[in-house]
Amino acid sequence: MTTTTHAPVATAASARDLTKTYGTGAAAVHALDGVDVDLAPGRFTAVMGPSGSGKSTLMHCLAGLDRPTRGTVTVDGVDLTRLDDDRLTRFRRDHLGFVFQAFNLLPMLTARQNILLPLELAGRRVDANVCDDLDTVVSVLGLGDRLGHRPSELSGGQQQRVAIARALVSQASIVFADEPTGNLDSAASAEVLAYLRRSVRELGRTVVMVTHEIDAAAYADDVVVLADGRIRSHLVSPSRAELVSVLAGSSHRDAS
Ligand SMILES: Nc1ncnc2c1ncn2[C@@H]1O[C@H](COP(=O)(O)OP(=O)(O)O)[C@@H](O)[C@H]1O
Numbered sequence: 001m002t003t004t005t006h007a008p009v010a011t012a013a014s015a016r017d018l019t020k021t022y023g024t025g026a027a028a029v030h031a032l033d034g035v036d037v038d039l040a041p042g043r044f045t046a047v048m049g050p051s052g053s054g055k056s057t058l059m060h061c062l063a064g065l066d067r068p069t070r071g072t073v074t075v076d077g078v079d080l081t082r083l084d085d086d087r088l089t090r091f092r093r094d095h096l097g098f099v100f101q102a103f104n105l106l107p108m109l110t111a112r113q114n115i116l117l118p119l120e121l122a123g124r125r126v127d128a129n130v131c132d133d134l135d136t137v138v139s140v141l142g143l144g145d146r147l148g149h150r151p152s153e154l155s156g157g158q159q160q161r162v163a164i165a166r167a168l169v170s171q172a173s174i175v176f177a178d179e180p181t182g183n184l185d186s187a188a189s190a191e192v193l194a195y196l197r198r199s200v201r202e203l204g205r206t207v208v209m210v211t212h213e214i215d216a217a218a219y220a221d222d223v224v225v226l227a228d229g230r231i232r233s234h235l236v237s238p239s240r241a242e243l244v245s246v247l248a249g250s251s252h253r254d255a256s
């Protein structure tokens with residue numbers, strides 16, 4: 001039986017006046033320039049924008065991997081900017097999951113061992129609850145018959161699904177994914193994106209995915225479009241046509 005001790009929060013993650021400046025004076029780069037954003041829980045949000053628009057910086061600040069120059073970030077009702085480094089590390093470990101372009105799996109470990117590694121490093125016992133969670137996640141991600149395999153015995157798409165399972169099994173309420181299909185061909189990308197979407201639908205998790213590919217963003221529920229460190233639009237359940245038209249105006253380059 002699980003009970004929540006706090007009222008449900010209306011947003012999974014939000015930022016107010018989020019500003020990140022690298023360097024000073026004439027060399028200053030305003031990677032984020034006063035971003036206000038609210039990301040809905042239980043939804044799949046894509047963060048899009050041209051290269052250098054601040055996508056990764058936004059994700060890193062929202063995920064407590066980087067500290068903003070100014071502004072606040074609230075995740076699961078907690079203001080991350082008020083946490084010291086130790087508490088921020090613990091918060092990340094207990095509340096957030098990460099998926100990167102590189103799968104970052106350890107080659108000598110099986111898929112199952114890779115998935116459970118963060119829990120073991122955190123000193124958590126792999127008890128019945130964890131095993132139940134593992135079974136559910138593995139079945140949603142279609143990895144049931146791959147758990148005993150090492151990464152070298154898996155396709156790229158399967159390896160990224162193991163990385164997603166690793167992010168989900170920690171019971172993370174939000175999974176942040178930065179260009180998760182960047183190393184995959186189009187068939188494997190479609191596979192991974194469909195499984196990410198299933199994790200949101202069937203496990204009720206929140207996924208925030210940075211991508212510069214419209215085909216990837218089309219799998220998301222909502223799309224945040226950045227340009228020059230600012231939010232250009234926040235589209236809720238956009239059609240593909242809507243997405244294409246907004247993106248056509250967000251870049252000087254005409255990508256498609
Ligand atoms: N560590 C850093 N030092 C200096 N400039 C950086 C650093 N990280 C990012 N930037 C700059 O901030 C801007 C936004 O970068 P980034 O968030 O990585 O964009 P994106 O992920 O959309 O490509 C870019 O101009 C980039 O060069």
Ligand SMILES: [Mg+2]
Nearest residue numbers: 055056057210
């Ligand atoms: Mg980036």
